[in-house]
Amino acid sequence: MTWTAYWFMFPTALGVATLATASGIEGATFFSPIFILALGLDPRIAIGTALMTEVFGFASGVSAYGRRRLIDYRLARQLLTFTVPLALVGAYLAGHISPDILKVLFGAGLLMLGIVFLRAPAPNEVAALDRAIAADSPPTRAATCLVTAAGEEIRYTPCNRTEGSLLCGLGGLTMGLLGSGQGEINGYFLLRRCRVPAKVAVATSAFIVATTALTASLGHLIHFALTGGSVLAQVMSLVIYTVPGVIIGGQLGPALAARLDTHKTEKLLAIIFLAIGIFTLWTTLSAGRNLL
Structure with missing residues (x-):
């Protein structure tokens, strides 16, 4: 394996990261199918490499949110006490189960992801939820008050913390095992169940x-x-191209987001994920190897 074998992943990663950042979807959700289906990589290598790539893509976005003071660190710390250890459990399991079983789980995960996106709330529904949260959290009763960099005060009272810890812990497990799922579970819990304002x-x-x-x-x-040897070399020959691509794409995504209808984009991506999930399950189950 030469270091130039995956040069084409730089423009691919740039495009994927731009779309992922613009749509708010985890980058690994895009990269894992590309690595598995297009490059024919072992799913364990594909998922791990996709996660490494995603970290760099998310870093710039998180720093931007931090500068705008929109992150509820107290709530995040509580949820991370569950997501972090379970992510390690998922990563361990991914390295010790059959690649074909992992592909079946991955295909099933894409189907579930597609269904989640099909049911994503429209912008007017999100606005209605925000208004309801604001009405339920007057200044005298709100447990949390964030003051943004722009001087805006956002007041709310997080609900169902125990339920959220369990749900987000499940998201951490699926992220370590399959490379995705955390963001989608977070989105459902924080807005709908925890009643945290959308931004x-x-x-x-x-x-x-x-x-x-x-x-x-x-x-x-x-x-x-x-594992060493060719596995580590293959991973490194990929990330030297994907990481620069996602760093640049992460900066281009916000500009594209302003021109996209996010709700329609989610519906289109839902159809794509459903199709890829069905194809992954069909090809793996029809081969019927190493599933027991």
């Missing part, structure tokens, strides 16, 4: 996803290092 929910979710992805990717990297 804070998005920023806090990005921080949780980035931290969990970093942990999961370290778990995969340790496994690759222990």
Whole structure:
């Protein structure tokens, strides 16, 4: 394996990261199918490499949210106590189960992801949720008050913290095992169940996803290092092109987001994920190898 074998992944990563940042979807959700189906990589290598790539793509977005002071760090810390250890468990499991079983789980995960995006709330629904949260959290009763860099005060009272810890912990497990799922579970819980205003929910979710992805990717990297040889070389020959691509794409994404209808984009991506999930399951199950 030469270091120039995957040169084409630089423009691919740039395009994927731009779309992922603009749509708010985890980068690994895009990269894992590319690595598995287009490059024919072992799913364990594909998922671990996708997570490593995603960390760099999310870093710039998280720093931007941090500068705008939109992250609820107290709530994030509580949820991370569950997501981080379970992400390591998922990474460990990914390195010790059959590649074909992992592909089946990955295909099923894409189907579930597609269904989640099909049911994503429209902008007017999100606005209605924000108004309801504001009405339920007057200044005298709100448990949390964030003051943004622009001077805006956002007041709310997080609900269902125990439920959220369990749900987000499940998201951490799926992220370590399959490379995705954390962001989607966060989005559902923080906005709908925890009743966190949308802009804070998005920023806090990005921080949780980035931290969990970093942990999961370290778990995969340790496994690759222990495996050594051609596996580690293959991973490094990919990330030297994907990482610069996602760093640049992460900066271009916000400009594209202003021109995209996010709700329609989610519906289109839902159809794509459903199609890829069905194809992955069909090709793996029809082969019927190493599933027991």
